[in-house]
Amino acid sequence: MDLVASVLAGNRLALARLLTQVENDTPEGRLAQDELYAHTGRAHLIGVTGAPGTGKSSLVNQLARVYRQPPDGGEPKRVGVVAIDPSSPFTGGAILGDRVRMRDLAGDPGVFIRSMASRGSLGGLAAATASMVLVLDAAGFEVILIETVGAGQAEVDIARLAHTTLVIEAPGLGDDIQAIKAGILEIADILVVNKADRPGVENTERSLRSMLQLAHPARRGNLHHRFEEEVVGLAETAPESSIWQPPILRTVATEGAGMVELYGEIARHRQFLAGSGEWERRERLRLQSELDMLLQTALVSRWRETVSQVAYQAVVDRLIERNISPRHAVETLLDVKDKERS
């Protein structure tokens, strides 16, 4: 049985192997994604983002547990976790994180956790995440938690493209961290004040509430609408039913406190998505964004094949000598291509 068939049959070892192929962007990994794609589209993608120190990882682990034993007595969900670890552009980080998590949820065949260190290039991270999510979705994981540190553009962009985005806060973090939340508030479907047993939780919640009022003067639907118009080029008007008030919840993830309520709010958001047409809108946004990333990569690599390294380096030399501006260098290189073609 080949790797793809094994993954579809639920073989964990095959899944781990395939994810490595996918992360390394091998030809085998790419072919597998083509075959698996038809099996995707069933998972609920949940982005979890927040500044360092907010306890995101514990919260993600607890959420995974809750989905394994739903408090409403429903069927246990199969849970995939993709944790994006910005700690290392080169190495490290991710491996340790995995080990700590494994201890928590070890031996549960309904949970699969994959940490991923950041990539060396801009955009590589988002593409790799999309591929991981594709594979886990096809492998039958019904809930996929995508954990990112909400302090980087790339990481926020990744979380934003989930169906449901949780933004995690905590009391008692420095001013620097407080400043970060102003921006990521706008992408939040659900706000979580974790470590809510710490002093200052009322202040954190109050300031979140007032920032929320500032950040969402016209509410959620409008914002998404604006994002689509600007970034994606859709211009339909958001229907009235697409109004969602982001709730603020308190949790103490290390003790499991507040997780049932969080589970409930996520379920409510999913119903909202389904009822308002937002689910389809977000699917389109996400897939179009993936397509654009792949297109970009394909265009660059096709172009690279048409230009010799010597011609390219000659242009870089002229750039370094300030003989041509970066934009003229681009024009020169694209003309080289056109000339070599014709």
Add this chain to the structure above:
Amino acid sequence: MDLVASVLAGNRLALARLLTQVENDTPEGRLAQDELYAHTGRAHLIGVTGAPGTGKSSLVNQLARVYRQPPDGGEPKRVGVVAIDPSSPFTGGAILGDRVRMRDLAGDPGVFIRSMASRGSLGGLAAATASMVLVLDAAGFEVILIETVGAGQAEVDIARLAHTTLVIEAPGLGDDIQAIKAGILEIADILVVNKADRPGVENTERSLRSMLQLAHPARRGNLHHRFEEEVVGLAETAPESSIWQPPILRTVATEGAGMVELYGEIARHRQFLAGSGEWERRERLRLQSELDMLLQTALVSRWRETVSQVAYQAVVDRLIERNISPRHAVETLLDVKDKERS
């Protein structure tokens, strides 16, 4: 006098206007960059990165002051600051930051500070930063401090492309934050333990020292070499003289403590860069990276002109219906282009 000439003549208002044009990526802003590019290449670019809560902004402000009154009795340097504020994918953040900074360094014509909120798209941040730096360099700022939060891939990539990269740490931050430093340590030319009057400074310094030994087994030159080989495709061997041991310094930026030593180490690193050929190597890396970003954008926008929105959306529809995989969608779209061409 046009905007470019005014900027070259040192007009601050013209500079502020031009930077806005550049940030908004207007045609006027692009033309100005072409004209200004020949005047660049003189500034010392210093990346300053660190996790939230380490006091980067205070440190950058203090550094600006030190360059205005060099402790070695040298000429005051003109200092530009580009602060990349990840707090907001949409709005906010940056403006408040500017106001706080302005109070500190207000009225000094030798300092120019520009904060920039993150962009809505992957890669946009790096491109916008490069453009800002180009303009400030041409405008005669001799030292340009580029401040980023070292917790995101994009932000780390930006800091990495400076001539000299400072990584800021502080005692007493959470485990989550400690984990981040493992990765950014590898891009550090100089390590700064800020807030060094806090308890735990010895621990922070000790752990930095041991992580440094792990992270740099073959030292700095080797790492850069590896980065070049992998990302940029250069394969020259680093000369022996390109060995730099990243020093660890203590500062209390809010009180100005340790700033003279930091100034000294940055000067020493600059001498090392000049003497070892690293300056030229990093210039090439940086300009090549800028060129590649612009090429990518140009290739995508040229391609977009060749494909109708209707044809594009039809492919997206098939993607959403799971009729074709993302990779097949790309192939289909690129074939559409080839067909429309021939």
